[in-house]
Amino acid sequence: MNRSQAELGITALVAVISCAAAAASAPVAVMAVFGVLLFAAPGYLLGQLLGCGRGALERVVVSAGLMFCVPILGGLLLYAAGVPLHRTGWLSLLAGVTLACDVTLFFRRRYGRLRSLDQQEATWHLPSRRVAAFAAAAIVALGAVGLARVGVAMQRYPGYTQLWLDRPDRNARTASIGVGNYEGKTVRYELVLSRNSRATATWILDLPNGRTWQRATQFTGLYTITAKLYRLPDLSRAYRYVVMDRNGESSS
Numbered sequence: 164m165n166r167s168q169a170e171l172g173i174t175a176l177v178a179v180i181s182c183a184a185a186a187a188s189a190p191v192a193v194m195a196v197f198g199v200l201l202f203a204a205p206g207y208l209l210g211q212l213l214g215c216g217r218g219a220l221e222r223v224v225v226s227a228g229l230m231f232c233v234p235i236l237g238g239l240l241l242y243a244a245g246v247p248l249h250r251t252g253w254l255s256l257l258a259g260v261t262l263a264c265d266v267t268l269f270f271r272r273r274y275g276r277l278r279s280l281d282q283q284e285a286t287w288h289l290p291s292r293r294v295a296a297f298a299a300a301a302i303v304a305l306g307a308v309g310l311a312r313v314g315v316a317m318q319r320y321p322g323y324t325q326l327w328l329d330r331p332d333r334n335a336r337t338a339s340i341g342v343g344n345y346e347g348k349t350v351r352y353e354l355v356l357s358r359n360s361r362a363t364a365t366w367i368l369d370l371p372n373g374r375t376w377q378r379a380t381q382f383t384g385l386y387t388i389t390a391k392l393y394r395l396p397d398l399s400r401a402y403r404y405v406v407m408d409r410n411g412e413s414s415s
Contacts, residue, residue, distance in 0.1 A: 206230025322346035
């Protein structure tokens with residue numbers, strides 16, 4: 164197999180193996196490697212298909228640009244078509260574009276409509292000014308990505324507490340009551356459960372961040388259940404509350 168055929172075989176194999184690995188729920192490290200290869204393959208193949216760039220540097224720049232164009236434009240088309248932008252959608256897009264480019268390049272090269280990589284003039288001499296400009300652009304791009312990641316990490320979002328009271332199904336004789344702490348720190352709560360405005364149970368909860376507490380309570384449909392959650396030491400007003408009526412419908 165000559166070089167022009169080998170590159171098509173390699174990129175097609177990457178697309179096929181990526182789909183197989185995703186279907187087999189491969190480890191994250193494996194999917195990350197194939198994800199990077201599958202992300203780069205369409206840009207490289209489209210650059211070869213369009214015949215853009217006379218020198219090595221030009222080909223690299225064009226391939227990099229096309230590499231980002233495929234997920235951007237493809238993502239917009241998937242969104243317009245109502246396709247969920249999940250892993251399956253992205254995998255189908257990148258693998259589909261890769262295989263389509265492979266087939267197109269194969270037939271164009273076979274029938275002499277496009278010179279193969281071996282037949283193209285190898286201009287690997289890189290002018291120092293262009294190399295410096297490309298390196299500076301790469302450093303700026305990497306710096307921008309790094310700055311964006313640092314900015315995201317430094318952002319602080321207000322925490323919250325979750326309180327729920329529901330039934331697993333309409334015929335259940337019990338209801339589930341629970342509290343989830345997502346305040347960013349350990350919080351002490353007081354939870355009061357009432358039936359027809361009469362307190363029947365009280366719990367003091369010391370919940371670390373990210374932890375939940377849950378209990379089952381009897382529900383007969385003969386009375387209304389109210390759960391009030393206080394964030395200690397404030398007992399003047401309920402921090403969260405939820406009410407379940409006699410039909411089992413919850414509201415807060």
